[in-house]
Amino acid sequence: MKKSIAALLLVLLLLGAAGSYLSVHRDSFTLWPFHKSMPFDGLSKAISDHQNNLFVIDNAKKTIHKVNSEGVLQFSITSDLGKNGEVYRFNDMAVDDQGYLYTIRTLLDPYGIAVKSEQIVRYTPNGQFDRSLFTQEYTDSQTRRYRLxxxxNVQVREGMVYFFNDEVTQLALYQQPVKEISSTTPQLAYTVKLPENKYVSEADGYKPNEIYFSTRSGEIYRAFQDGRSELVYPLPGIDRTRRNFPESMHLDNQGRLIFIDFNSKTISRLDPKQPYIIEGLVNEEKVxxxxxELAFDATTSSISEDDSLIIVEATQINRRLPDGTITPSLVEVQYSSAMQTKVILLWSLAVVGIILLLIAVKIIFFNLLQRRLPLMMKQIFILIPVIAVSMILLSTVIYTSFSKKMEEETFSELILLARNGQNLIDGDKLQSLTSPLDYKGTIYNSFRKKIQSVFENNEQDDNQGFYKAVYKYENGIIYRILEDDDGMHMFNPFQQTPENQQVVLEGKPATGQWQDFSxxxxxxxAPIYNSSGKIVGVFETSKNLDGILRHRQMVLNSIIRNIVFISIGLLLVLFLMTYVLLSSIRKLRNSVGEIAKGNWDTVVTINTRDEVSDLGDSVNIMASRIREYITKVENFSQSYYRFVPQQFLRFLNKESILDVELGDQVEKNMSILIFNIRGFFHISKKLSPEENFNFVNSFLKRFGPYVRNHQGLMNKYLGAGFMALFPNRADEALLACIEMRRELxxxxxHRAKVGYQPVDFGIGLHKGPLRLGIIGEEQRLEGNVISDGVNVATILEKMTEPLGASILITDYVVQSLEQPAGFHYRNLGLIQVEGVKEPLHLFDVYQGDPETIRTLKDKTKVLFEQAVTYYQVGRFYDAREAFLMVIKMNRQDKAAQLYFYLCDEYFQHGTTAEWNGTLSVS
Known part of the structure; x- marks a missing residue:
């Protein structure tokens, strides 16, 4: 279970990390792996730097690409979204010698029509945002502009950044040093007052007397240093209709004007020094x-540093070289190997993310749900996905149905508004417009005012985002007159389509859809009629699908939000109902759990009066019978453990006596304690058999608990004593011995108070390996210990009296003590005992002896042990004298007396050949 949860957490952690990384680089998902190139789609401008790198505005002004001279994409700058769904578009750009890119970034409303603000923005040579240099806000209807x-014309000349600002009645030129951009703001360098009723279209130049601007009515003017302006094109006598007007105007490196005439489908060049000579650089024949192939539709141009002309159309880029040659079309850019690798890695990571998601599903539904989990959690794991999928399917059906209905209503609304154009646009007045000179004239402004009164009366209305256009139909050609796009000029020819031909030829409204770079x-x-009933124009209302999709998205978000709230409500109701329904089961589970823990007096109380209540009653009956049975078993077990200690079974790794078999055994290293009453034979002769039993049981009851208090176990009773085993520390065994001596x-x-004689006992304690197991035969089993250590401990107990000790221990015990300094004992030396081949190194523990004996042995300990050392090395005279001094201080020291007599004997007569430094005790 823990492994599954840990694996799930790890998978979710990796999935979150992968999702976060993919979210940050989500723009790269527009690129398919293994694609080596990207076609252009919606180009609007291209420029080059001194290294012949190409900077292009692509994707309907949403993206800027940098392409090196070999046609390999270096980086892309993608426009962002505003805080309230507004969209950014790039309208112009320039690059300096260090590779910094300067752009005019325009913020449009969410429908991509009305301009909210504009900025001059700089990007670093690697395409990262650097800073904003200048901002122009459009906050009221007086400054309203559309798309542009x-x-x-932002430009970089001689270490300065220049750009123009159309201030309606005048044109202002701003400048700022490139090196001081971080510390200064653009400064006004020059202004020119516009001719009356003239409105700026484009402007270029930066030197006084060499600044040119074109107007919306089709003229080109030169601005002088004193602020006045002079007409440059068209001059009187030039063969030009009023519908041939310059667009995409700019200066080349020699100060000549380059512009495009869409009416004649020509890119022309005009030298202001020879204004009557207009040179056709590019036309249909030369192309x-x-x-x-050039369509001459939304075409723009720019001049590179080598004087070649860069020609840009929606999906291709061409160059006109200085010798007049037109290069093949550049229609795509190549991805760099690093970018291809990044895209492949991103898609690989996406695949890994899907695999991790499947693993998470597998862990939840195939691992966790098969394990023991709360029923509530299982419901969460199962019901939440089911409800989520159901809600997603429901929202999909609702959204699809709504979208289809919304699209039908959108077309109906568009048709209704288009037909209403006949009421907004007076056909006779439309017919009276003959050239771009009528731009923002009385009739033009009246049309714009009426349209705004209908479509822009409520900026908070959901019906915002309509694109309106008025076209004039004349001599079989449809001309643009008025649009929600300040980049379009009057009397620009509009391409023919089956739909608009249906309108102008048959007078029937038409609907349609198209997809272009925008x-x-x-x-x-719908058609516009004059007073005589003749079709003289077309009125168009349209909506960008982005706006429709945005509205759909709002509806979808509302649907999802409501569905989420409903789903949460359903889950809460479901969980509440489940909680209530499961409360009795939980109560039953808890009660049964208490019974399982051994709380047999637990009573299940359930008052739901249903199947669970019946089950609770059955559990109570079962628990009552189990209690009776357990009581019998416990009584039996307690009785049995009096004969076979529970620790004995644990040593054999047996749960109960039922598991014990003949021959079960285990080897352990334990302390072995032999306890025996001295002179019991003489005591028992004075007592009746009944009194003997009472005496022994009373005695053992008094001293036996000390064994258990120190984690010992009673292995067997020895008539007037017992044998105990201590599996843990030797310190515990020795403490039990000392406490029993103090209890004596x-x-x-107490015996003296009732006239009984005192009793005494000896204790032998040894530590060593032993074999603990079951002996006997199939019909009679007994737990026993087989070990030489039992014999050693028995011998020690017998030697306590002749050696004058109450507790005798071997050096094995002393070496096993964890805190030997906490005990009072003295070294008795090596003792040779009859029946034991090797001598025993024994110690006299006198810590539990009466205070007088303990004090004397403490006082003589050092001298005694020194005497033992003399004896062991054969210095019998010195040993005899030392033991004599011990005896003088403690006349009851039997061990010192025994050593003294032997030392005197060996000093007087010498030792035998077999003497090995030991003390013989029989």
């Missing part, structure tokens, strides 16, 4: 001769 703001659109168009003084004082 007032900032124009076809070079094997290239998005996917739904539109409706209290016991004898």
């Amino acid at each position: 703001g007032s900032l124009r 076809k001769a070079s094997g290239v 998005g996917e659109w739904r539109y409706a168009i 003084e209290i016991y004898n004082s």
Whole structure:
């Protein structure tokens, strides 16, 4: 269970890390792995730097790519979203000698139509955002602009950043040193007052007297240092209709004007020094001769440092070299190997994430659910996915149905609004508009005012985001007149489609949809009639699918939010009901658990009056019978443990007596204690058999608990004593001996009060290996110990009286003591005992003796042990004298007396050949 939970936590941790990393790099998921190139889609501008790197605005002004001279993509800058769903678009750019990129970044409303603000923004040479240099806000209807703001033509010249600001009645040029961008703000360098009723379209140049701007009515003016302006194009006498007007105007490196005429499908060059000579650089004939196709639709151009002309259309880039040659179309860029590797790694990580998700599902539903889990948790693991999937399917059905209904309503609404264009646009007045000179004239402004009154009367209305356009139909050609796009000019020809031909030829409204670089659109168009009933124009209302999808997303979010709330409510109700229903089961489980723990008096109390209540009653009956049975078993066990200690079974790794078999045995290293009453034979002769039993039982009852208090076990009783085993520390065994000797003084004082003679006992303690097991035959089993250590301990107990000791221990015990300094004992030396081949190294423990004896032995300990050392090395005279001094201080010291007589004997007559430094005791 713990391994499964740990594995699940690890998988979830890895899944979270992978998800976080993929979320940060989610933009790279627009690239498919193993694709080596990316086609252009929605180009609007391209420039080059001095290293011949190409910077292009692509993807409907949403992205800037840097492409090296070999056509390999270096990096991409993707526009962000605003705080309230607004969208950013790049409208212009320039690059300095250090590789810093300067762009005009425009913030549009969520529908991508109305301009909210504009910024001059700088990016580092590796494509990272650096800083914003200048900001222009559009906060009211007086400054309203569509798709294109007032900032124009950012450029880097001679270490300065320049850009224009269209201030309606004047054109302002701002400048800022490149090296001081971090510490200064753009400064106004120059202003020019616009001619009356003229509105800026584009501007270029930075030197006084060499600044040019084009107007929305199709003229080009030169601005002078004193703020006045002069018409440069078209001059009187130039062969040009009022519908041939310059677009994408800029200066080349020699100060000549380059512009595009969409009406004649020509890119022209004009030298202001020779204003009557207009050179056609690129036209349909020259393009076809070079094997290239140009649509001359939304085309832009720029000049590179080598004087080549960069021509940009929606899906391709061409260059016109200085010799007039037009290069083949560049329609895609190559991914670098590093970028391809990154994309492959990202997709691989996504696959790993899916695998981790499947592993998590497997752990939850195939590992955890098969283990013991609370029923509530199992319900969570099962019901939450089921409810989630059900809600997702439900929301999908609702959203699909709603989207289809919404799309139908959108088309119906668009058709209704398009038909209403006949009421907004006076056909006769529309017919009176003849050239771009009518831009923002009385009629133009009246059309714009009426349209705004219908479509822009409530900025909070959900019906915002409509794109409106008015077209004039004349001589079989449809011309643009008024649009929600300040980048489009009046009388720009509009391409023919089956839908608009249906409108202008048959007078029937039409609907349709198309997808271009600016998005996917739904539109409706309807005819505009003059007073004589002739079709003179077309009124269009359309919506970008992004706006529709955004509205759908709002609805979907609302659906999901409500479904989440409903799901949470359902889960809460379900959990509450389950909790209530399971409360009786939990109560039953807890009660049964208490019974299982041995709390047999537990009574199950359930008042639900259902099957669970019946089960509780049955459990109570069962528990009562179990209590009776357990009582009998416990009584039997307690009785049995009086004969066979429970520790004995544990040593054999047996749960109960039922598991014991003949021959079960185990080897242990234990302390062996032999306890015996001295002179019991003489005591028993004075007592009747009944009194003998009472005396022995009373005596053992008094001293036996000391064995158990120190983790010892009574192995067997020896008539007037017992044998005990201590499996743990030798210190515990010795403490039990000492406490029994101290208890003897209290016991004898009690006997004296009732006229009984005192009793004494000896204790032998030895530590060593033993074999503990079951002996006997099949019909009669007995737990016993087989070990030489039992014989040694028995001999020690018998030697206590002749050696004048109450507790005798071997050196094996002393060596096993963890805290030997906490005990009072003295070294008796090597003792040769009859029946034992090797001599025993014994110690006299006198810590439990009466105080007088203990004090005397403490006082003579050092001298006694020194005498023993003299004896062992054969210095009998010195030993005799030392033992004599001990006897003089403690006349009851039997061990000293025994040593004294032997020392005197050996000193007087010498030792035998077999003497080995030991003391013989029989």
